[in-house]
Amino acid sequence: MSAPDVLRYPRARPYWRIAVAGFRRQATYRLAALGGLTANATFGFLKVAVLFAAVDAAGGELRGYDTALISAYIWVSQGLLGSVNLMGRSDAADRIKDGSIAVEFLRPVDVHLSAVCAEIGQAVFTLLPRGVPSVLIGVFVVGMAVPDSPWPYLLGSISVLLGIAVSAATAYLVAVVGFWLVDTRGVQVLYMVVSGFLAGLYVPIVLFPPWLLAVAEATPFPSMLMYPTDVLTGRVDGVDALVHVGAQMWWLAVVLTLGQILTRAGRRTLEVQGG
Amino acid sequence: MTGTTTMIETVGLGRDFRVRDGVRRRTVTAVENLDLRIEAGEAVGYIGANGAGKSTTIKMLTGILVPTRGEVRTCGLRPVPDRRRLVRHVGVVFGQRSQLWWDLPVGESFRILAAIHGLTRDRERARTDELVERMEMADFLATPVRQLSLGQRMRAEVAAALLHSPRLVILDEPTIGLDVLSKQRLREFLIAERREHGTTLLLTTHDMGDVERLCDRILLIDRGQLAFDGTLAALARTVGAERTLTVDLAAPTPDLVGLPDVQHRSSEAGGLRQVLAFDAETTTAARVLAAVAERAEVVDLSIGEPDVEDVVRRVYAARR
Numbered sequence: 155m156s157a158p159d160v161l162r163y164p165r166a167r168p169y170w171r172i173a174v175a176g177f178r179r180q181a182t183y184r185l186a187a188l189g190g191l192t193a194n195a196t197f198g199f200l201k202v203a204v205l206f207a208a209v210d211a212a213g214g215e216l217r218g219y220d221t222a223l224i225s226a227y228i229w230v231s232q233g234l235l236g237s238v239n240l241m242g243r244s245d246a247a248d249r250i251k252d253g254s255i256a257v258e259f260l261r262p263v264d265v266h267l268s269a270v271c272a273e274i275g276q277a278v279f280t281l282l283p284r285g286v287p288s289v290l291i292g293v294f295v296v297g298m299a300v301p302d303s304p305w306p307y308l309l310g311s312i313s314v315l316l317g318i319a320v321s322a323a324t325a326y327l328v329a330v331v332g333f334w335l336v337d338t339r340g341v342q343v344l345y346m347v348v349s350g351f352l353a354g355l356y357v358p359i360v361l362f363p364p365w366l367l368a369v370a371e372a373t374p375f376p377s378m379l380m381y382p383t384d385v386l387t388g389r390v391d392g393v394d395a396l397v398h399v400g401a402q403m404w405w406l407a408v409v410l411t412l413g414q415i416l417t418r419a420g421r422r423t424l425e426v427q428g429g
Numbered sequence: 430m431t432g433t434t435t436m437i438e439t440v441g442l443g444r445d446f447r448v449r450d451g452v453r454r455r456t457v458t459a460v461e462n463l464d465l466r467i468e469a470g471e472a473v474g475y476i477g478a479n480g481a482g483k484s485t486t487i488k489m490l491t492g493i494l495v496p497t498r499g500e501v502r503t504c505g506l507r508p509v510p511d512r513r514r515l516v517r518h519v520g521v522v523f524g525q526r527s528q529l530w531w532d533l534p535v536g537e538s539f540r541i542l543a544a545i546h547g548l549t550r551d552r553e554r555a556r557t558d559e560l561v562e563r564m565e566m567a568d569f570l571a572t573p574v575r576q577l578s579l580g581q582r583m584r585a586e587v588a589a590a591l592l593h594s595p596r597l598v599i600l601d602e603p604t605i606g607l608d609v610l611s612k613q614r615l616r617e618f619l620i621a622e623r624r625e626h627g628t629t630l631l632l633t634t635h636d637m638g639d640v641e642r643l644c645d646r647i648l649l650i651d652r653g654q655l656a657f658d659g660t661l662a663a664l665a666r667t668v669g670a671e672r673t674l675t676v677d678l679a680a681p682t683p684d685l686v687g688l689p690d691v692q693h694r695s696s697e698a699g700g701l702r703q704v705l706a707f708d709a710e711t712t713t714a715a716r717v718l719a720a721v722a723e724r725a726e727v728v729d730l731s732i733g734e735p736d737v738e739d740v741v742r743r744v745y746a747a748r749r
Contacts, residue, residue: 171544175530175537182532182573257528259493260521261545262513421509422495 168263169271176275187283190236194288198232202296205357217360218389222299226387227358229292231379234314236284237277238378239321240353242345244273247329247338255424266326266417270410273322278315301388309395310386316402317382320374323409324349330413333420354380374405435505436597436629437467437490442499443653444485459485461653463499469596472623472630474644474661476737478745482653483633487601490631491521504597517546520595522586524602529574535585536570539592546593553592560588563618580611587615591622598622600632604639616642637736649744656744665735668743671706673733674717678703679726688720 180187205224209216219227246269249255258265292298301307328345332338350356352375359370359380370376381398384390390398442463445456460482467473477483488494489501492508492515501508506515522528529538536557543553561567564584569577577585583603591598598619604612616639622628634640640647640661647664649657657664673694676685681699685691690712694704707717714732721727 165547167547168545171541175533175541178537179530179532254526256488256493257523257526259512260491260516260519260528261542262516262547263545264513424494 168261169267172263172268173271173275173278176272177279178275179272180276180279184283187236187280190280191284191287194232194235194284195291198228198288198291201228201232217358219358220299222297223387223389224358225292225296225298226300227383227389229288229296229298230387231355231383233281233285233288233292234317234379234382235355236280237314237318238353238382239273239277239318239325240346240349240355240375240378242325242328242342242349244322244325244329245269246273246326247332247342250329250332251336251338266330266410266413269329270319270322270326270413273325274315274319277318277322281314299387301391303388306386306388306391306395309399310382313382313385313395313399313402316399316406317378320402320406320409321378323406323413324374324378326413327409327416330416330420333416333423349375349378352376353378354383358383374409377402377405434469435466436469436471436503437465437631438500438502439463439465439490440500442486442489442501443497444482444489444494445497458653460489460650463650463653463655465648465655467629467631469629470623470627471646472644473632473646473648474640475631475633475648475650476635476640476741477633477650477656478741481650483650484601485653486650487521487599487631487633491519491599492516517593518596520590520593520598522583522590522598522600522603524583524586524600524605527574527582527586528589529582529585531575532573534571534573535566535577538574538585538589542589542592548593556592556594560591563621564588564614579606580608583607583611583615584618587618594626595628597629597631600630600634602633602635604634604636612636612638619643635737637734640737641734649741651745651748656748664740664744666710668740668747671735671739672709672714674705674707674714674721675731675733676703676705676718676721676725676727677701677729679728682725685721685724688717691717691720 202225205228206221209219209221209224214220216224246255249258255265258268261268293300328338328342331341335341352359352370352373354370354376359367359376362370381402385395385398442460442465443458444460445458447454448457463486475483475486485494489496490503490508492503492512495509503515504518508515529535530541539557540553543557548556561570564587566581566584566588569581569585574582574585587600587603604615607615619630620643623630630643632639632643645660647657647659647661648655649664657667659667671692678701681701682703683700684693684696685703685705686693688705690707692706694706696703705717705721707714718727718730
């Protein structure tokens with residue numbers, strides 16, 4: 155890979171097309187999407203039971219969350235779960251493991267960026283069968299707070315895209331470990347445990363004790379799920395919302411740069427397995 | 430691209446792999462001290478046993494693997510540092526790895542690849558039409574790749590690798606698992622492609638038909654080193670590769686030994702079927718058949734050509 159890949163502005167069309175391919179590819183997995191939605195909704199109702207009780211026990215308001223807002227947190231974050239990769243699994247990991255990553259090196263594109271773009275394309279499609287229905291359950295079945303100005307929707311959309319991008323680019327970092335280790339499952343499971351917690355999947359991170367909140371904010375994980383949820387539900391707005399989006403951009407730059415560095419380092423050790 | 434006429438050049442090229450052997454790690458040399466030179470327009474068969482280093486060489490030529498030592502230039506470029514420029518001029522087919530989008534229609538893979546290679550709309554259309562027609566793919570362009578037969582998929586793989594009209598085409602066992610008709614179609618396509626576009630071909634194969642019909646030069650690799658470089662005829666001469674004549678006789682016959690320039694290989698069914706071997710350099714099939722007919726009545730016959738495995742085995746045996 156040539157050294158200034160990241161500096162030389164890549165032509166956008168191939169990456170756009172690769173993302174679109176990921177989008178269309180994902181569209182062929184309808185049954186899997188339905189299964190995922192069912193799981194997300196089930197856990198959503200579970201979280202409703204637990205977190206509604208917590209808010210009630212706190213006297214109707216828990217660190218700024220009332221029932222309507224905690225409901226919005228639950229259904230938006232559950233809806234994003236299909237698209238935001240907190241599992242740390244990726245096609246790139248499989249392709250490195252089985253050697254089919256070799257084929258990617260035969261294309262005149264940056265291997266790292268094209269893997270991330272394909273993942274983003276798939277994730278954006280998944281918003282349709284898993285994200286939208288989850289929010290509809292929240293609005294029509296359970297009831298949740300919805301912002302009444304257009305800004306949270308606009309900035310929230312950008313924030314969701316950034317969250318997807320940060321998670322895809324971070325999951326790639328797990329995959330790229332495969333250049334050194336044949337089996338990355340251990341790393342991936344560890345990642346899954348840590349990421350869900352710090353991303354605010356189980357409880358909003360503002361409910362963390364201050365030290366743990368500080369730990370979470372020093373990682374890219376809140377940028378994946380917590381920040382997009384905060385911005386989209388209108389829990390944070392104005393300058394605070396912009397600060398969230400700024401943090402997401404910062405983390406995207408960090409994990410993409412790391413991905414470039416690790417891909418380049420891993421090139422030397424890449425031993426395409428088999429045939 | 431400049432008017433380079435040397436497509437591939439390697440000097441002292443080598444690659445080691447670290448393999449785990451229980452708990453210990455040891456180093457295995459897959460390719461050792463390889464000097465190759467392939468000019469533009471050549472069609473070269475790269476043969477050798479499994480594990481001889483063929484795929485490793487190809488991966489080094491195309492920038493997938495970083496060489497452990499030595500120099501390599503493909504289309505005048507350094508494969509690893511210049512990978513993205515190089516692959517604009519190279520098309521690679523790995524018989525056992527797909528470069529198509531598994532869940533999407535074949536035609537969609539072509540469109541994605543055209544975008545990746547930055548083809549203009551006109552060029553994309555002209556080239557796609559050409560490939561679809563030549564390889565008779567119109568019937569399954571809308572079919573998802575995972576539903577294709579192996580023969581259809583290989584045609585699509587080759588088309589995908591050649592969509593950007595590369596000057597150098599590298600095929601790693603392109604005909605593996607294909608039926609006779611599919612092989613034939615693929616070979617005809619490659620011959621036409623070469624004739625019309627002057628494409629340079631490098632292919633690894635275990636199929637003698639591929640070598641005979643497609644290649645004018647053979648490189649034979651043994652344990653990571655070049656063991657032979659020349660024409661197929663010269664190779665067959667060197668190793669004395671034999672053709673075989675299998676005859677079915679009208680009645681059980683004693684073993685047909687002692688025929689001139691012929692060796693008796695085996696007999697079945699009490700001598701009803703016998704296999705004879707002869708060297709194409711010293712006699713002809715017709716002469717052998719005539720000699721057999723003097724001794725027994727022949728009802729049926731078939732002629733076996735030396736196969737790649739056989740030639741490879743003989744070269745290896747001579748070197749051990």
